[in-house]
Amino acid sequence: MVTIKQLRALIGVAETGSFTAAARRLAVTQSAISVMIRELEELVGEPLVVRGRNVHLTAAGETLRASALRSITDLNRTLDGIRTGREQEGGRLRLAAGPLAAATFMPRALALFRERQPMVSVDLVDMPVQDVAQGVAVEQVDIAVGALGNNPRLAGLLRSEPLLNDRVYAVYGAGLAPELRGKSKRLPRAVLQDAEIILTGRVTGQWRDFFLQFSEEGITFNIAYEVSLYSTVLQMVRCGLGMTLLPAFAASHLDPTVYDVRAIDHGSARWPVQWITRQGGAPSTAALALRKAVDDTLAEQRNSHPLP
Numbered sequence: 001m002v003t004i005k006q007l008r009a010l011i012g013v014a015e016t017g018s019f020t021a022a023a024r025r026l027a028v029t030q031s032a033i034s035v036m037i038r039e040l041e042e043l044v045g046e047p048l049v050v051r052g053r054n055v056h057l058t059a060a061g062e063t064l065r066a067s068a069l070r071s072i073t074d075l076n077r078t079l080d081g082i083r084t085g086r087e088q089e090g091g092r093l094r095l096a097a098g099p100l101a102a103a104t105f106m107p108r109a110l111a112l113f114r115e116r117q118p119m120v121s122v123d124l125v126d127m128p129v130q131d132v133a134q135g136v137a138v139e140q141v142d143i144a145v146g147a148l149g150n151n152p153r154l155a156g157l158l159r160s161e162p163l164l165n166d167r168v169y170a171v172y173g174a175g176l177a178p179e180l181r182g183k184s185k186r187l188p189r190a191v192l193q194d195a196e197i198i199l200t201g202r203v204t205g206q207w208r209d210f211f212l213q214f215s216e217e218g219i220t221f222n223i224a225y226e227v228s229l230y231s232t233v234l235q236m237v238r239c240g241l242g243m244t245l246l247p248a249f250a251a252s253h254l255d256p257t258v259y260d261v262r263a264i265d266h267g268s269a270r271w272p273v274q275w276i277t278r279q280g281g282a283p284s285t286a287a288l289a290l291r292k293a294v295d296d297t298l299a300e301q302r303n304s305h306p307l308p
Helices: 004-016 019-026 030-044 059-089 099-103 105-116 129-137 190-194 205-215 230-238 285-304
Strands: 091-097 120-126 143-146 158-166 168-173 196-200 222-227 244-247 259-263 271-278
Touching (some): 004 059, 004 129, 019 129, 059 271, 091 129, 091 285, 099 105, 099 230, 120 285, 129 271, 143 285, 158 285, 168 230, 196 230, 196 244
Parallel strands (some): 091 143
Antiparallel strands (some): 158 271, 168 259
16 A cells, blocks of 8 residues: 555655655655655556666656655645644644854744634744755645745745845844945945855855855855854854855844844845645635744834844
8 A cells, every 4th residue: 555655755755866866855854755655666566766876767767756746745735624623622833944043033933823823733843944945846835935946846836925035134143344435335246245145055046046046146255164053053153254145034134243244235125935835715814823933023023123
């Protein structure tokens, strides 16, 4: 009998082109992915995956993947209806968020949601921002805060709504930011080309899109360090090893006695954040309440910690 886990494994391999990446997305071992794919192939009676340096699905694998996506979507709709009917007795939401959102505004939003909806619990899963949409698609989570990206397969399964479209700010250790010139309230773009920049995951997610916007305007960057954790970036900046770039929602959380935050003249480039759910069916009362808690938290943050 085919299981949902096996189908998710097949979809994960198809989407990532890698057994290792699929295992990371589904929070299992690579050997578990291999076993599930092999079990599917035994049930079908023919290969579903072409293994090697260029991992991809066979024709049979593509057929099964398409059917699996439809089946999982239908199942999600049924489960959403059941959850909606249970809400008066309580319930649970699973939320994925990228590292910046998870470390900044989401904790306050979750606290506010718990005050308003004490019978509904929320599981927060912080993961790379480029993976959050996939988490919704394979039913690992119900909602994601991050970026949908340009994957056409996901676009047909998921619904995205704008949550933020922030300016990006330059962040330095206290006393290390360059002085503003004249009456300008923003640093010139040339500062970004000359500075040693510390970032996380610049080739994925919103960093990639942000850099593409700059490259179209002829601006390049000197990436001095690239690390995995947001907390590591901040500590390195604090120690004077370079500066970093953060969207407004993250920069506004920083202690002004420890960090200097400066606006940048970066034209039309922005940092978008989306609220991502599955297509089909109306959102549950709990999901709407969680979105309201997030919106209220962001509004409160803008009013209490305004940036230039």
